[in-house]
Amino acid sequence: MTTSTTATDVNQPSLQPATPTGRKLSLPVLLLVIAGVLALTSMVRLITGADGITNVSQMSTALQLAVPIGLAGLGGLWAERAGVVNIGLEGMMILGTWFGAWAGFQWGPWTGVLVGIIGGAIGGLLHAFVTVTFNVNHIVSGVAINILALGATRYLAPLAFVGHQGGSAKQSPAVDSLGTFTVPGLSDALRDLNAKGWFFISDIAGLLGGLVTNVSWLTIVAVALVPGTWWILWRTAFGLRLRSCGENPVAAESLGVNVYKYKYLAVIISGGLAGLGGAFLAIVANPFYLEGQTGGRGYIGLAAMIFGNWMPGGLAIGAGLFGYTDSLNLRGGSENVHALLLLGALLLLLGAIWMAVRKKYVGAAITAVVGALVLTWYAVTNEVPNQVVAATPYVITLIVLALSAQRLRMPKADGLPYRKGQGK
Structure with a gap:
C-alpha cells in the first residue's frame, strides 16, 4: 500500500494526515521556555521563602500524581487520533481501580495491574461497540460509560470485598506493594543540593531528585509509554493508518484501510491505558480500592491531552503540571499555593x-x-483558604485550556459519524 500520490495519480487521496496549523515549538525553544519558567519559580521561592514548591518530596509526589493523569491522557490520545472522542476515560479508570484491586489482593500486584488494564479495555470495547458499530453520539456514550462504571463497581464492591480482612462495601483489602527504587548516591546528592536553597540550581536538583527517589516500577512503565506512543503513532505504518482514520476515514477506506478495525483497536487500547491509570491509583498511589478515588482524573487527563494538542510530549507536560498542582493539595500546601x-x-x-x-x-x-x-x-494576604488549595488542580485545568485554546488543532474527523462505504 502506498501512502503518497504520484504525478500520474493526482486524484488519489493520501493517507498522510494534514499537518497542524500554526507554529510548532521546536525542542530547543520548548526547553528554553521550561528553563525560563523554572528560573522564575526559583526567584519566587527566594522571595517568598516557600522552599516546598521545588523540594524533592514535592516533586516526587507530583510525579506519582501525574502518572494516572498522563495514562488517562494517553488513552484519550489513542482514541481521538482514530476519530473517537472518549469522554468515558473516567469510567474506564474506575473499572481499572476496581479490577486492579480485586485481582491484586488475591493474586498479587502485577496480576492486579494486568487485570486492571483488562477492566479498562472492557470499557473501551463497549465504547467502541456503541460508537463505531451503532454510530451513537460519542459524548452520550462516554457519559453513559462513566455512570455505568460507577454503578457497577458500587454493586460489585460489597460482593467482592466484604468478609475479607480490611475489606468493606467501599474499600478493598490491602494490595501488596510493587516496590520502589531509589538511585543510590545520586538521590542523596540531589537532595543535599536541593537543601542548599541556591537559585535555579537547587530547583533543578529538586526536580531531578523527584525522578530518582522512591519511584515505583509501574511509574517507569508509564513514562516509557509516552515515547512508545509517539513512535508507534508517528513512525509506523500502523500508526499512520490509525491516524488517517481520525483525519479522513473516507480517504483511508479508499486506500484499503479497515477503518472499523483501527477505530476498535484504538478505543480498546485507550480503555486499557485508562485502566492502567486506575490500577496505578489502587495499587501504587493507595494500596487498595476506594470508592471515588479517581477524583475526576479521567477528565483532567482529557484536559492534559487537549493542552498537549493531541501530541504525547505536550500531554506529558500537561500531566506534569496538573500532577504538580494536585500535589500541593495532598501535601497541605496553603503556603506553597500562596507563593504560586x-x-x-x-x-x-x-x-x-x-x-x-x-x-x-x-x-x-x-x-x-x-x-x-x-x-x-x-x-x-498571607495564606489562601484550604478550599482554594483543594480547587487548585481544577482551576489550573480551566486556565490552561483557556490560554492554549487558540493554538489547538484536533484531528479533523474526531467525533464525526462514519459508515463503511459512505464515500462511494
Whole structure:
C-alpha cells in the first residue's frame, strides 16, 4: 500500500494526515521556555521563602500524581487520533481501580495491574461497540460509560470485598506493594543540593531528585509509554493508518484501510491505558480500592491531552503540571499555593507584555488586569483558604485550556459519524 500520490495519480487521496496549523515549538525553544519558567519559580521561592514548591518530596509526589493523569491522557490520545472522542476515560479508570484491586489482593500486584488494564479495555470495547458499530453520539456514550462504571463497581464492591480482612462495601483489602527504587548516591546528592536553597540550581536538583527517589516500577512503565506512543503513532505504518482514520476515514477506506478495525483497536487500547491509570491509583498511589478515588482524573487527563494538542510530549507536560498542582493539595500546601499566586501574577504580566508586542492590545489589557488582581491578592494576604488549595488542580485545568485554546488543532474527523462505504 502506498501512502503518497504520484504525478500520474493526482486524484488519489493520501493517507498522510494534514499537518497542524500554526507554529510548532521546536525542542530547543520548548526547553528554553521550561528553563525560563523554572528560573522564575526559583526567584519566587527566594522571595517568598516557600522552599516546598521545588523540594524533592514535592516533586516526587507530583510525579506519582501525574502518572494516572498522563495514562488517562494517553488513552484519550489513542482514541481521538482514530476519530473517537472518549469522554468515558473516567469510567474506564474506575473499572481499572476496581479490577486492579480485586485481582491484586488475591493474586498479587502485577496480576492486579494486568487485570486492571483488562477492566479498562472492557470499557473501551463497549465504547467502541456503541460508537463505531451503532454510530451513537460519542459524548452520550462516554457519559453513559462513566455512570455505568460507577454503578457497577458500587454493586460489585460489597460482593467482592466484604468478609475479607480490611475489606468493606467501599474499600478493598490491602494490595501488596510493587516496590520502589531509589538511585543510590545520586538521590542523596540531589537532595543535599536541593537543601542548599541556591537559585535555579537547587530547583533543578529538586526536580531531578523527584525522578530518582522512591519511584515505583509501574511509574517507569508509564513514562516509557509516552515515547512508545509517539513512535508507534508517528513512525509506523500502523500508526499512520490509525491516524488517517481520525483525519479522513473516507480517504483511508479508499486506500484499503479497515477503518472499523483501527477505530476498535484504538478505543480498546485507550480503555486499557485508562485502566492502567486506575490500577496505578489502587495499587501504587493507595494500596487498595476506594470508592471515588479517581477524583475526576479521567477528565483532567482529557484536559492534559487537549493542552498537549493531541501530541504525547505536550500531554506529558500537561500531566506534569496538573500532577504538580494536585500535589500541593495532598501535601497541605496553603503556603506553597500562596507563593504560586506571585508566580501566576508574574507569568500573566509577562504574557500581557508578549501580547502587546504582537499588537494584541485587547488580550494584553485583559491579561494585565487579571495579573494585577492576582498580584493584589498575593500582596494583601498571607495564606489562601484550604478550599482554594483543594480547587487548585481544577482551576489550573480551566486556565490552561483557556490560554492554549487558540493554538489547538484536533484531528479533523474526531467525533464525526462514519459508515463503511459512505464515500462511494
